[in-house]
Amino acid sequence: MSEKLIHGHALFRERYFNKKLIRQLAAEGQKPWALYIGCSDSRVVPELLTSSGFGEIFVLRNIANFVPQKAHTDASVGAAIEYAVRHLKVPDIVVCGHYGCGGVKAAVDRLKGLERDTELTEWLQGVLPAVEQARKHGHQGEALWRAAVEENVLDALANLITFDAVSEALDAGKLAIHGWVYDLAHGRVRVFDAEKDAFVDPIGGG
Ligand SMILES: [Zn+2]
Known part of the structure; x- marks a missing residue:
């Protein structure tokens, strides 16, 4: 192999x-133009999705593209955020989830079958609130999974602001943060539109 x-x-x-x-x-x-936070899933390749080359995006990938709140963070997540924002001074952060995410599905299934996977179980605790939020909206089955993927991206955006580096850069007008969801089956990204409170197609064209 x-x-x-x-x-x-x-x-x-x-x-x-x-x-x-x-x-x-x-x-x-390097002087990358964005910090990209995405899932480790092998089907979601950030450089390909964005036609980025060497030196263009600073990438953090983990299971289910999760960003914990600063108080509960994994140091590797916090370190990447602080380095990208304070030292590389990226003007944008993109959190990109994806439909069909196995990490989110495990959370939807209440982490059943992961009893021996202690690290995975601990990590995915962070995704559970997004699933609960999606359930509150009445979704079930496949729709619940998709809604949980979207809620998980929104949670990540909210949690990003708990990092001083992010909130300070936002207040100074030097940073913008964006939520994306990649649709595996259609090869298409949807971008969160705060005014519409929905993920929308930024390109169009069928
Ligand atoms: Zn995933």
């Missing part, structure tokens, strides 16, 4: 390594 990865790396060397940009970035450092 790792041979496939090594072969892929050989292709990378052939195609990209000698490009001037890579050497320039190595020499001059």
Whole structure:
């Protein structure tokens, strides 16, 4: 299996390594235009979804693209946020969930069957409030799963503001935060529109 990865790396060397940009970035450092927080799911590839190249997005991925509140955070999440906002000074943060998210589904199923997975169980506790919120809206089945994915993104946006680095940058007008949901089946992102209180298609065109 790792041979496939090594072969892929050989292709990378052939195609990209000698490009001037890579050497320039190595020499001059990074100045990404966004912090992207997304799920680890292998089907949701941030650079491909956004046509981003080297040095363009600073990426944090974890199970179910979750951002805990600062008081309950995993240090790796908080560290990535502080570094991206205070040191790289990214102007935007995107939290991108996705329909079909296995982490959110586990939370919808009340973490059944995960008894031996203590770390996973602990992490997914954070997703449970989003599921409860979706249930309160009366959703069931597939619709509940989709609504929980969306609520989980909104929770992440709310929790981002509990980090001083984020709230200070927002107050200073130097940062904007955005909620996205990627639809696996249609290869399309929906963006949260606060005025409409809904995730909408930002591009259109069928
Ligand atoms: Zn996922």
